[in-house]
Amino acid sequence: MDDCDVIGEEEVKEIREALEGNNLASAAEKIQGYINQVDHVTLNIAVTGESGSGKSTFVNAFRGVGDDETDSAPTGVVETTVEPKCYPHPKYPNVQVWDLPGTGTPNFRADEYLQKVGFERYDFFIIIASERFKVSNVELAREIQKMKKRFYFVRSKIDDNIRAEKRKKNFDQDKTLNQIREDCIKGLQTNGVESPVVFLISSFDLGYYDFPLLEETMERELPKHKRNILLLSLPNLTLEINNKKKETCQECECTLEFLF
Ligand SMILES: Nc1nc2c(ncn2[C@@H]2O[C@H](COP(=O)(O)OP(=O)(O)OP(=O)(O)O)[C@@H](O)[C@H]2O)c(=O)[nH]1
Ligand SMILES: [Mg+2]
Incomplete structure (x- = not known):
């Protein structure tokens, strides 16, 4: 025990x-x-970022559902999400992923936006950015830090960047990924966000790039009672996550065996 x-x-x-x-x-x-x-115990994860950055696509990938299934978040090439909407995990309804409306509209105010989407409700935020550095992302990150909440900065659509860079003769994937990562970190730092960590992902293929690292970081930084539900709900991508899931299940069984 x-x-x-x-x-x-x-x-x-x-x-x-x-x-x-x-x-x-x-x-x-x-x-x-x-x-x-x-x-x-309920875990509420907010997915936010600029309009069109891939928030709804990420929400679906995280929940392991396709973009065109009946209970998936609508995605599209034009502005699609206008109200916060909760998507419970199909297997673990205590994990709720919230698809938030896009930021970065003219006259965007991060504090007003966060009030409007009910920021207190969320355990942490995932800020999704699909392009080069944008000021609205920094404002959002700073405001979330001010409200004593945690955020993870995700640079999405990495598959697009890799595909485009691959056309060059001297293509080097690691170098390209580092360039994107450094650019995001520098943009956040020079605009006053402390110790930023950036995760590069493609929602079309969560197994590549930094998604496994994002999973690990979210899990490590959550309080224990929330950590276990997050672990169970994560997509089955890496051996390590699968092993941890097994451990969590064994711990549950071990507790119940002891109790009954
Ligand atoms: N290549 C690629 N395309 C992506 C990725 N994520 C999203 N997209 C595409 O980007 C477009 C916008 O995606 P959405 O998920 O609807 O973006 P959103 O941020 O929810 O947009 P709004 O709700 O309008 O704010 C869609 O055409 C997606 O298929 C990705 O990781 N890679
Ligand atoms: Mg959307």
Whole structure:
């Protein structure tokens, strides 16, 4: 049981004491409380960024659904998302991915935008940018930091950039990726965003580029009770994530075995 951290050590101790003292009613109450707590943990992820940057496509890829399925977020070549909309994960409805309307309209104000989309509701933000550096992204990132929330900066549509650069004779994929990454980091830093980390992704193929690193970082930075639901909901892309999922399931089983 020592390595079993789905349920806190303190709670395990209380339940054990209640069982040892034959206080079954109290043990049952504590167990029920724990089950309710696990059932009610919800993780809200906000996907934001400029209009057309690929937010809705990312939401679908993250949930493992195609762009043209009935419960997928509508995507398109013209402005598509105008209200925040919640998309529960198909297998883990406690994980809710929110597709937010696009930023960067004329007279864009990050503080007003965040109020309008109800920023308190979200555990963290994923800011999606598909092009070279834009000021609205910096304003959004700074405002999210001011509101003491975390964000991950994603540069999307990397497949497009790679395809275009591949036409050159001296094409070097790593060099191109580094150039894009450095450009984003520099843009954020020179505009006052502290210690930015940028993830390069293609929503058309999450297995390539930095998506596995994004998964790992989100998981590492979440509080433990939220970390476990995130892990279960992630697309099955890397061996490492799959192994962690197995561990999480084993931890759950181990807790339940102990309790019943
Ligand atoms: N090549 C490529 N195209 C992408 C990618 N992500 C999105 N797109 C395309 O970019 C266009 C816009 O994508 P959406 O997901 O609708 O963008 P959005 O940010 O939700 O747009 P709004 O809701 O209008 O703000 C669509 O034609 C997508 O197919 C990607 O990773 N690679
Ligand atoms: Mg959209």
